[in-house]
Amino acid sequence: MANINTNKEGVAFDCDDEDTILRAALRAGIGMPYSCNVGSCGNCRVELIDGAVEHLRADAPAWSERDLKRNRWLGCQAKPKGDCTIKFRADDSYIPRVRPIRQGARLVGVTPITRDISEFAFRLDSATDFDPGQYALLSVPGVEGARAYSMCNLPGEDLWRFQIRRVPEGAATGALFGQLETGAEIRIDGPYGTAQLRTDTPRDILLLAGGSGLSPMVSIARGARAAGLLGDRRIHFYYGCRSADDAIAPDFVENELGFVDSFVTAISDPAGFDGWTGPKGFLHDVVLADLGGALKEHEIYFAGPPVMAAAIQKTAHENGVPMDQIHFDEFY
Ligand SMILES: Cc1cc2nc3c(=O)[nH]c(=O)nc-3n(C[C@H](O)[C@H](O)[C@H](O)COP(=O)(O)OP(=O)(O)OC[C@H]3O[C@@H](n4cnc5c(N)ncnc54)[C@H](O)[C@@H]3O)c2cc1C
Ligand code: FES
Known part of the structure; x- marks a missing residue:
């Protein structure tokens, strides 16, 4: 167990041997900025003032030689080697409503949704709260590093369900789809993330999911309905995928999301247009063509790969959507 002192007066916390500085800070209820939790976004950078740390993931994409020279480390990857002092910019908007916990979980079922997305249901050791739109870190046996x-x-409920897209040659998804059997035990750490449903705004809700980004958008749609927001707000759900073969079956949409005001699937790859009569093109272009100037009247949530996230942010910005109306996680 290490003690982490910070530049913020009176703010210190313990970090156990399994934890990283970011995760321990959040468990202690401290607002340390972050996003992905897997070393890719760089939002969790901290400066090491005293002590020594090592990175869980030595090849973290968001960490460079320049960072090392300046003694800057990624909080989500940095494991203290003993007591440390760090400097970071605390931000209360990152204080978790539900503090993340590590616990065991057992696979209870897998339900296919598309040709490469399935829903995995895990029963947690103890029922744990979260906000719709949040994520967890799953440690899959035999796979190095946790995945979000x-x-x-x-x-x-004591089940957490995840809609997961199989990545060709992917280590974690290969194990989840190929090896994990019902009853198998994994470790789950969460909840994490700040792109959760906002219930305090009056605007209609626009949900944009690219491929593997389906899961949090489904949760936010369900959360909006459960919170009673549908009486005076509409939900428009856009799903982007490459080919007609990746589209979600209409009966899944009807059964699971029949309550949303519109569900649109857009296909982006011309090679996959065969037989497709719906919208064609990238999600941000399709949404803009549909909503135009009305974009700024929506609370916008999106999830998907960084390239999609960048395109949607640019479109939103160019069409006058204030930043505080946009909530997203980039899926690395
Ligand atoms: C906030 C967030 C939420 C996400 N939610 C979903 C979701 O709901 N559904 C979904 O299908 N996908 C989601 N993803 C993507 C998912 O986490 C994985 O990147 C994806 O499943 C590929 O994993 P893989 O191991 O099969 O592929 P691989 O190609 O083996 O690994 C790819 C990714 O794993 C990560 N990684 C690699 N090595 C390590 C390591 N040692 N330690 C930690 N991370 C490592 C990297 O981010 C890399 O991009 C999310 C990602 C993020 C950041
Ligand atoms: S939160 Fe640490 S790199 Fe993204």
């Missing part, structure tokens, strides 16, 4: 997956269900 977003819950698609609502809090209040």
Whole structure:
């Protein structure tokens, strides 16, 4: 167990042997900025003033030689070697409503959704709250490093469900789809993330999911309904995928999301247009063509690969959507 002192007066916390500085800070209720939790976004950078740390993931994409020279480390990857003092910019908006915990979980079922997305349901050792749109870190046996997956269900049950897209040659998804059998045990750490449903705004809700970004958008749609927001707000759900073969089956949409005001699938790859009569093109272009100037009247949530996230942010910015109306996680 290490003690982490900070530049913020009176703010210190313990970090156990399994933890990283970011995760320990959040468990202690401290607002340390972050996003991905897997070393890719760089939002969790801290300066090491005293002590020594090592990175969980030596090849973290968001960390460079320049950072090392300046003694800057990624909080989500940095494991203290003993007591440390760090400097970071605390931000209360990152104080978790539900503090993340590590616990065991057992696979209870897998349900296919598309040809490469399935829903995995895990029963947690103890029922744990979360906000729709949040994610957890799953440690899959035999796979180095935890992976982030977003819950698609609502809090209040001891199951956490994740809609996961199989990545060709992927280590974690290869194990989840290929080896993990019902009853298998994994470790789950969460909840994490700040792109959760906002219930305090009057605007209609626009949900944009690219491929593996489906899960948190489904949870947010369900959360909006459960919170009673549908009486005076509409939900428009856009799903972007490459080819017609990747589209979600209409009966899944009807059964699981029949309550949303519109569900649009857009296909982006001309090679996959065969037989497709719906919208064609990238999600941000399709949404803009549909909503135009009305974009800024929506609370916008999105999840998907960084290239999609960048395109949607640019489109939103160019069309006058204030930044505080946009909530997203980039899926690295
Ligand atoms: C906040 C967030 C939420 C996400 N939610 C979903 C979701 O709901 N559904 C979904 O299908 N996908 C989601 N993803 C993507 C998912 O986490 C994985 O990147 C993806 O499943 C590929 O994993 P893989 O191991 O199969 O592929 P691989 O190609 O083996 O690994 C790819 C990714 O794993 C990470 N990684 C690699 N090595 C390590 C390591 N040692 N330690 C930690 N991370 C490592 C890197 O981010 C890399 O991009 C989310 C990602 C993020 C950041
Ligand atoms: S790199 Fe640490 S939160 Fe993204």
